[in-house]
Amino acid sequence: MKVTVDGTEIDLPAGTSAIDAVFSAGGDVPYFCAHKYLSPVGACRMCLVESGSPRRNPDGSFVMEGEGDAATPKVFWFPKPMASCTMQATEGMHIRSAKTSQVVAKAQAGMMEFTLLNHPLDCPTCDKGGACELQDRAFEYGYGASRFGFDRRHADKHYPLSDFVILDQERCIHCKRCVRYFEEVPGQEVLDFIERGGHTFIDTQEGGLPTGFSGNITDICPVGALLDNVARFRGRNWEYDHTPTTCTLCPVGCSITVDARNGRLERIVARENRDVNEAWICDAGRFGHVFASEERLTTPLIRDEDGQLVAATWDAAIDAMKRGFSGMRTADVALYLGADSTLEEGAALEALAAATGTRSVDHAPRYEVSVTAPQATLTDVATADAIVVIGADLGEEAPVLELRILEALRGGLIPPEFAHGTAIADLRLVERPARRPERLAVIGRESRLWAHAGHRVSADSQGALARLTHPDTDELRAVVALLDGAERPVIILGADVLSGAGGSFSANLTDLASRTGARVIAIPAAANSRGLAALNLVPRAGGLPVWRAQEAPAAFISRLDPGVRAAGFTVVHDTHLTATARLADVVLPAVTNYEKRGTVQNLEGRLLPLHPAAIQSGESADLIRTLSALAEALGVKAPARGLRGAQALLADHLGLDLSDLPARGALHTFRRTFAGPAAPHTPTLWTERMHARPLSWVDRIEELVHSDWQLPGAPAAPPARAGGSD
Amino acid sequence: MGVLEIAKGMGVTLGKLFQKPVTVSYPEQRATLQPRFRGRHVLTRHPGQRPGELGLEKCIGCSLCAAACPAYAIYVEAAENDPANPTAPGERYAKVYEINMLRCIFCGMCEEACPTGAVVMGNEFEMADYRAGDFVYAKEDMLVGVTGSLPQRREAARSGKPVRLGFQLEGPPRAELEGVKYP
Ligand code: SF4
Ligand code: SF4
Ligand code: SF4
Ligand code: SF4
Ligand code: FES
Numbered sequence: 037m038k039v040t041v042d043g044t045e046i047d048l049p050a051g052t053s054a055i056d057a058v059f060s061a062g063g064d065v066p067y068f069c070a071h072k073y074l075s076p077v078g079a080c081r082m083c084l085v086e087s088g089s090p091r092r093n094p095d096g097s098f099v100m101e102g103e104g105d106a107a108t109p110k111v112f113w114f115p116k117p118m119a120s121c122t123m124q125a126t127e128g129m130h131i132r133s134a135k136t137s138q139v140v141a142k143a144q145a146g147m148m149e150f151t152l153l154n155h156p157l158d159c160p161t162c163d164k165g166g167a168c169e170l171q172d173r174a175f176e177y178g179y180g181a182s183r184f185g186f187d188r189r190h191a192d193k194h195y196p197l198s199d200f201v202i203l204d205q206e207r208c209i210h211c212k213r214c215v216r217y218f219e220e221v222p223g224q225e226v227l228d229f230i231e232r233g234g235h236t237f238i239d240t241q242e243g244g245l246p247t248g249f250s251g252n253i254t255d256i257c258p259v260g261a262l263l264d265n266v267a268r269f270r271g272r273n274w275e276y277d278h279t280p281t282t283c284t285l286c287p288v289g290c291s292i293t294v295d296a297r298n299g300r301l302e303r304i305v306a307r308e309n310r311d312v313n314e315a316w317i318c319d320a321g322r323f324g325h326v327f328a329s330e331e332r333l334t335t336p337l338i339r340d341e342d343g344q345l346v347a348a349t350w351d352a353a354i355d356a357m358k359r360g361f362s363g364m365r366t367a368d369v370a371l372y373l374g375a376d377s378t379l380e381e382g383a384a385l386e387a388l389a390a391a392t393g394t395r396s397v398d399h400a401p402r403y404e405v406s407v408t409a410p411q412a413t414l415t416d417v418a419t420a421d422a423i424v425v426i427g428a429d430l431g432e433e434a435p436v437l438e439l440r441i442l443e444a445l446r447g448g449l450i451p452p453e454f455a456h457g458t459a460i461a462d463l464r465l466v467e468r469p470a471r472r473p474e475r476l477a478v479i480g481r482e483s484r485l486w487a488h489a490g491h492r493v494s495a496d497s498q499g500a501l502a503r504l505t506h507p508d509t510d511e512l513r514a515v516v517a518l519l520d521g522a523e524r525p526v527i528i529l530g531a532d533v534l535s536g537a538g539g540s541f542s543a544n545l546t547d548l549a550s551r552t553g554a555r556v557i558a559i560p561a562a563a564n565s566r567g568l569a570a571l572n573l574v575p576r577a578g579g580l581p582v583w584r585a586q587e588a589p590a591a592f593i594s595r596l597d598p599g600v601r602a603a604g605f606t607v608v609h610d611t612h613l614t615a616t617a618r619l620a621d622v623v624l625p626a627v628t629n630y631e632k633r634g635t636v637q638n639l640e641g642r643l644l645p646l647h648p649a650a651i652q653s654g655e656s657a658d659l660i661r662t663l664s665a666l667a668e669a670l671g672v673k674a675p676a677r678g679l680r681g682a683q684a685l686l687a688d689h690l691g692l693d694l695s696d697l698p699a700r701g702a703l704h705t706f707r708r709t710f711a712g713p714a715a716p717h718t719p720t721l722w723t724e725r726m727h728a729r730p731l732s733w734v735d736r737i738e739e740l741v742h743s744d745w746q747l748p749g750a751p752a753a754p755p756a757r758a759g760g761s762d
Numbered sequence: 763m764g765v766l767e768i769a770k771g772m773g774v775t776l777g778k779l780f781q782k783p784v785t786v787s788y789p790e791q792r793a794t795l796q797p798r799f800r801g802r803h804v805l806t807r808h809p810g811q812r813p814g815e816l817g818l819e820k821c822i823g824c825s826l827c828a829a830a831c832p833a834y835a836i837y838v839e840a841a842e843n844d845p846a847n848p849t850a851p852g853e854r855y856a857k858v859y860e861i862n863m864l865r866c867i868f869c870g871m872c873e874e875a876c877p878t879g880a881v882v883m884g885n886e887f888e889m890a891d892y893r894a895g896d897f898v899y900a901k902e903d904m905l906v907g908v909t910g911s912l913p914q915r916r917e918a919a920r921s922g923k924p925v926r927l928g929f930q931l932e933g934p935p936r937a938e939l940e941g942v943k944y945p
Contacts, residue, residue: 160824160877161854194853269840269854272825298839 039125042136049452053461054120054131055083060454063133066144066173067460068151068258069211070121072451073314074220075469076461078122079212080151082173084143085120086132088113098128117143121461134177141177148178154189154234155259156206164260166273170209189234198245200265200323201254205237208261214238214253220469221316222249223442223488248431248484249439251322255306255315266323267295267303279649280307280699282636283321284376284563284629286721288414288436289638289701290317294325294630299652301328301630310450310458311700312414312642314443318435324726325630331612331725333625334654345613345623350655350665356622357669360605361590366670370396370580370588370602373573373659374595375562378634378646379694380682381659382568385594387675387685388663389572395579396588399568400596401561401717403534406569406709409545412526412555413640413703414440419448420475422522424515424554425489427480427497428530433559433719434639437528438485445471445488475522477515480532491515497532501544519552529558535717559639561717563629567637570690570706583715592666594659595626609662611653612725624665625656632658633679635694637704643694644701792930800868800883802911803861805904806940808851817941819849819905820880823856830875835865856901863889864897873938882938886911888928906941 037050041061048057053076058065068080090109091099101110111130117140125131134141152174159165191205215227215238226240238261254264276295283290283304291309295302304325306317336353337345348356361369371389373381382399389397417423418440430438443450446469451462477491479500486492493511495503500512507513519525527549533541549556560566575581580588582598591602593616594609601619608620617623629636631653634646657665660682664674676682686692690706786793795801808817823840839858849855870883889911891897896912903912910918910925918925927944935942 158852160826161822161852165824269823269842271840272829274829275825 037125037127039128040130042131042133048125051463052125052452053459053463054085054087054118054123054125054129055461056454056456056459057125057129057131058085058120058133059456059460063135064176065120065133066148066177067121068169068173068209069213070461071213071216071256071315072308072458072460072462073316073465074213074216074256075465075467076121076463077212077216077467078119079210081119081147082144082151082177083120084117084140084147085123086113086137086140087118087120087123088130089126090128122463124463144177145179148174149183151209152178152182153184154206155209156188156193158207162204162207162260163263163268164257164273168260169258191237195239196265197240197262198247198250200319201245201250202263202265202268203238204261204263207259208236208238209259210236210238211258213256213258214262216467217253217256219467220446220465221252221439221442222246223446223471227253247319248435249316249318251319252306252316264303264305264322266326270300270302271295271297276302277650279630279647281630281647281649282644282701283317284636284646285321285324285726286318286434286719287560287563287566287639288312288434289563289636289642289644290321290436291644291699292317292321294649296650299329299650301325301649301651308458309700310453312638312644313436314439316436316439318721320435320721320726324722327612327723327725328628328630328651332653332656333611333613333617333623334656335625336655337613337617337623339621345618345620350624350657353622353624354665354669357605357607357666358671360607360621361670364590364604366392366672367394368589368604369394369670370398370585370591372397372582372585372591372593372596372598373399373568375399375402375560375565375568376629376636377564377568377595377659378629378632378636379564379567379571379643379686379692380634380676380679381594381663382564382571382573383685383689384660384663384676384682386571386573386689388667388672391667391672391675392670395576396581396591397573397579398575398582399565399573400582400598400715401719402565402569402574402711402714403531403537403558403561403717404711404714405534405537405541405558406711407529407545407556407558408542409527409549409554409556411641411705412528412557413642415450416524416555417441417526417528417557418443418450420444420522420524420526421448422475422477422518422525422554423528424477424479424519424525425485425528426500426530427532427534428485428528428559429481429483429532429719430528430530430559431484432721433530435721437557437559437639441476441485441528442488445473445476447472475518477518479515480530491518497530498537501533501548502540504548505544516552519548519554522552522554525552525554527554527556529556531559531561531717531719534558534561535714557639561714561719563638564636566639566641567635567643567706569709569711570637572710574710574712581713581715593620594662607666609659611656624662625654626662627653627656627658631656634658635697638701641703641705642701643692643697643704645694645697645699789928792928795885795929795931797931797933797936799885799887800870802863802884802886802889802899803866803872803904804882804884804906804939804942805859805880805901806882806906806938806942809940816907818851819855820878821856821859821876822850822852822854822878822880823859824854824877826875826877827872827881830871831866832869832871833865833867835862835867836860836872837862859901859904860898861904862898864894879938879940884939884942885929885931885935885944886927888914906939909945 067083088111098109100107195203279294290313291307335347338348338356451459474490476489478489479493480497586600588602590604597614606620608617609624667674810817825838828836837860841857
């Protein structure tokens with residue numbers, strides 16, 4: 037399809053919107069309401085362009101202009117500028133943006149003036165200032181001066197929609213992104229416009245926003261109307277150190293940007309990754325970062341004469357470890373690590389275990405089964421035509437996977453990608469999309485996904501897989517029929533199936549997958565459980581797993597909190613003074629995953645890079661450097677002293693080249709995985725240290741907002757609470 | 763060069779010798795500053811509700827002064843106002859406001875950037891001190907009503923005498939320095 041933009045002819049795939057045509061031609065159009073992953077609605081009228089198309093005569097030939105050979109198809113221009121986000125580019129269309137059209141430039145400046153009519157322009161106190169689409173576009177396309185000398189609209193400037201999201205109704209420009217987001221992405225119809233015209237404001241009738249994915253509206257609001265209450269007034273956008281990295285709170289591995297200022301982690305925002313999280317992250321990933329800058333261990337701790345833990349230097353800690361381990365065989369020291377450690381850290385620990393000869397090596401949490409059925413990717417999930425979720429509470433295990441499932445239910449339309457990035461307006465996406473709940477079956481306990489599923493089977497998840505091979509109820513037969521009738525079915529397995537699975541699990545799964553042609557996602561127990569399974573980090577014959585750490589003669593426990601100490605000398609490496617750390621003889625300070633360089637593997641097998649944010653953590657060290665200190669204390673040679681060394685180990689053992697991982701990550705399947713008996717595991721997303729509520733006078737207003745106050749005489753309604761599901 | 767030229771030159775010299783000098787013997791005498799002199803910053807306040815009452819701080823903690831500063835001399839940390847007991851009008855105020863006077867080049871860009879007229883270049887300039895750390899002026903050292911630099915106030919506290927400023931103005935401080943009075 038040939039389209040002429042500002043005089044340049046370009047070739048575009050059919051169905052492209054006019055706004056993407058302009059961007060593809062290297063041009064620019066200001067826009068507020070269009071969003072890459074939301075339906076275009078044409079609410080803001082900022083994306084105006086002039087456009088026209090040739091017409092055909094009844095005989096099929098073009099209506100021509102000019103004489104003889106110089107004749108060209110005549111372009112019939114629309115009489116007025118058109119919104120480019122809701123207009124499809126067609127064959128032979130001509131588009132003029134503000135670059136070449138005075139009419140468009142004037143219309144956009146006028147539209148900008150109209151948008152700014154009731155905007156308070158309190159940029160200095162607005163947390164969006166410096167990263168605000170309205171600011172930027174007003175600068176680029178506005179008149180530059182205001183002709184408006186009257187009082188502006190006044191509305192509530194401090195309206196907490198939930199604990200985490202705060203609304204300034206004066207700043208809203210009515211782009212409807214937030215409303216469409218809730219309807220289209222998590223499928224929760226909570227926000228809407230109230231009143232009309234200049235009085236329009238957004239609000240919810242539910243007494244708060246549903247938990248789970250509410251924070252995304254603070255990213256997509258083009259102005260500072262919806263803001264992150266955790267990061268409120270913590271810094272201006274240009275003052276933050278932005279670090280693109282990967283969230284490791286759950287095995288989805290969403291791409292995030294960590295914003296730190298003065299060594300404190302202040303804010304996390306979503307980063308686009310088409311293959312993983314599109315543009316969305318969950319509330320835990322966004323708001324649950326407080327622990328990274330609170331009550332951190334910053335120096336090693338050793339026991340003094342009174343048996344108290346006191347701060348010490350690393351040298352003193354190494355000496356204390358030497359004394360503690362003296363007279364012991366190196367093979368007596370059990371080595372345990374948390375399963376959200378990076379692959380590099382895992383490789384360093386595997387190598388140290390080989391050097392010391394210990395049999396007690398373990399990582400946790402993990403499941404004892406390894407899944408050999410064909411792997412589904414997150415894009416497979418989003419484009420599947422049948423999804424069966426067994427024994428998973430996605431809200432706790434892998435929240436963004438839930439969004440990808442819902443994406444499949446509304447048609448699995450993934451916006452195309454252009455040279456300028458994901459399509460800004462994908463015209464196939466429509467407001468209030470038709471949903472196909474019959475494509476989703478949920479088996480197991482009730483969860484948030486339940487509300488979206490066409491087939492719900494309350495059943496014991498463990499037995500469900502076996503029962504699916506020989507369905508014994510109509511419900512299960514319907515699920516099997518769903519899988520059989522689908523072309524691209526996906527099976528998702530959660531903790532209720534995987535934890536403690538054994539016996540015929542693998543056989544049943546392989547059988548079901550091969551019979552139905554389904555691809556499988558088995559949600560790993562922790563952020564990097566899947567990657568660490570490729571390393572020999574499970575107890576060797578006769579070795580002790582983590583849950584028997586108290587029987588070990590001595591132990592080194594990294595970022596795990598089993599709550600027990602080894603029989604003998606115990607070293608704990610952690611970010612906070614956990615219950616286990618309180619029992620330890622030596623505590624070494626660890627860095628969080630926000631401060632690491634390394635690689636993790638998510639639930640679909642994608643290797644994703646971690647980059648260190650500028651967070652103050654004193655003398656904390658990652659596991660690789662900590663292990664070299666431990667090796668020194670044990671008197672063995674450290675197999676890796678830094679990241680490069682650990683990556684060389686991975687290259688040697690697994691043939692993995694991690695030096696040049698693309699920002700979007702890369703799919704990788706390890707040939708071999710190690711598994712072994714594992715402790716039962718129930719995933720929880722929010723841990724105690726993450727759960728800090730923003731403390732401010734918002735809390736007091738909160739009480740008023742959420743009190744069970746009613747209109748006098750109104751029928752009694754059940755009290756609404758923030759945090760309910762939709 | 764003739765004798766005449768030498769005599770002319772000496773004439774000028776002699777003439778100047780008996781004129782009133784344009785210099786002052788600072789610090790015994792006070793220097794007279796020009797109205798637009800750019801000295802140590804003052805953080806101004808809004809007028810109080812009643813006479814004698816301290817008004818709210820004008821600074822809203824927006825960090826625009828810090829962004830404008832070519833010497834990276836300013837550090838601002840904002841916080842949310844307690845509506846019952848606000849520090850500044852609106853939702854936001856500067857919890858921490860510091861200027862490193864060693865870095866500052868007294869260009870006045872901060873004053874120009876400030877949307878509320880909170881930070882204004884004042885007239886004080888006698889800030890010589892011994893330790894680098896003492897050149898970081900906090901909000902308490904710059905809010906209107908504070909007279910004298912850190913070393914001057916330290917000296918005054920030690921000796922029990924009021925701060926003695928080494929300058930004087932012709933007329934009152936300029937209008938932007940709302941509320942500033944020099945003894
Ligand atoms: S609050 Fe923000 S996202 Fe929602 S309609 Fe207003 S401007 Fe748009
Ligand atoms: S879904 Fe998982 S990886 Fe993504 S932001 Fe939430 S916790 Fe982090
Ligand atoms: S006067 Fe200039 S150098 Fe000094 S703080 Fe202000 S902007 Fe920075
Ligand atoms: S002095 Fe002015 S520019 Fe600086 S933070 Fe305060 S209000 Fe903003
Ligand atoms: S009308 Fe808002 S982007 Fe097109």
